[in-house]
Amino acid sequence: QACRVVHHDTSHPSFAQKSNWTFTSQVIHCEYCFETHLICDRARPTPRPAAMGLLLLVGVLAFGALLGLYGYGVSMVQTRFPRLKNKRICLLIAHPDDEAMFFAPTLLSLTRPETGNHVKVLCLSTGNANGLGETRKRELIKSCVMLGLRQDDVFVIDSPEFQDSIRADWDKNDISALLCMPFTPHHVVQKASDNDTPPIATVDVLITFDQHGASSHPNHISLYHGARTFISTLMRGRSDWETPVDLYTLASVSTARKYTGVFDALVTMCIGAISMRTTIDKHPTRLLFCNQLFGDSGLPTAWAAMTGAHRSQMAWFRWGWIAFSRYMVLNDLRLEQFGRK
Structure with a gap:
């Protein structure tokens, strides 16, 4: 049995x-x-205690090497990659906090005194979706000052055409018309038939989101189309002339890459070093801006601009964003092509 x-x-x-x-x-x-x-x-x-300790040591050394490699990469980017100097620059954003969540590395780099740049931020809404418009306007100004701008160089539009909404697209022609007012002389676009007159603008560089909007927000995507329409309008009938305004857009990435922070930044630096080039008119086709992980004017400042200035927006999920988002440590900007470029 x-x-x-x-x-x-x-x-x-x-x-x-x-x-x-x-x-x-x-x-x-x-x-x-x-x-x-x-x-x-x-x-x-069964792993012996000595083996466990060795594995822990290897992990710590690997992490330290990663941080060291990133720091070296940032130094290389800041010293050997193309820079913008002595330029009139406008960052075009949709909502208060976009400048800190998405463009902090760009602003911290472009506002360094040695660059000689004059940087402005133009925000097309007050972010009043939850009735906090006035609060968010003040938070935007505070954040921009922390990121190196002057208070007088921060502008916020409060218009029925540009209301903060996850379901609303803004009209590209309205955005173009708005940009023409401060950036073309006398608030008038020159006649389209006057090809003998070069196009003139009071801004050299315009920076905004790309066609995917970084987070797929329709307001972000609208800025891209509006900015392109603005430059196309400026160049209409003047194909023989160089575009007076360079439009750089923030490259969107997949969700997996978006939340890998330093790891993705290292890969982007390597790819950028290989693919970096300029146009026939000596305009960089790609700009990389990176934050150092420690010290002033680096990642701690970017974090402070979000957590210290935009207090009304610090929901629990924002902490995950500022801890892991690649946009807090690196911005990859691409030059949009128009005509000759």
């Missing part, structure tokens, strides 16, 4: 005949033969 298992005795001494092995086995008492049987399925070595 076959033996039948009554109970398991996991404390049986046969279970640990060797101190460094763990048996995935069963010790059974048989009610027929009254003997103990040890049935071993397989065995695997």
Whole structure:
């Protein structure tokens, strides 16, 4: 008659005949033969304390090497990659906090005194979706000052055409018309037939989101189309002339890359070093701006601009964003092409 298992005795001494092995086995008492049987399925070595310590040490050293490599990469980007100097620059955003959540590396780099740039921020809404418009306007100004701008260089539009909404697209022609007012002389676009007159603008560089909006927000995407319409309008009938305004857009990435922070930044730096080039008119086709992980005017400042200035927006999920988002440590800007460029 076959033996039948009554109970398991996991404390049986046969279970640990060797101190460094763990048996995935069963010790059974048989009610027929009254003997103990040890049935071993397989065995695997138990990690020794010394081995665990070695693994921990290797992990710490690897993490330190990663941080060191990132710091070296940032230094290379800041010293050897193309820079913008002595330019009139406008960052075009949709909502208060876009400048900190998406463009902090760009602003911290472009507002350094040694660059000689004059940077402005133009925000097309007050972010009043939850009735906090006035609060968010003040938060935007505070954040921009922390990121290196002057208070007088921060402008917020409060217009029925540009209301903060996750379901609303803004009209690209309305955005273009709005940009024409401050950035073309006398608030008038020159006649389209006057090809003998070069196009003139009071801004050299316009920076905004790309066609995917970084987070797929329709307001962000609308800025891209509005900015392109603005420059196309400025160049209409003047194809023989160089575009007076360079439009750079923030490259959107997949969700997986978006939340890999420093890891994705290292990959982007390597790819950028290989693909970096300029147009025939000496305009960089790609700009990389990176935050150092420590010290002033780096990642701590970017974090402070979000957590310290935009307090009304610090819901629980924002902490995950500022901790892991690549946009907090790196901005990859691409030059939009118009005509000759």
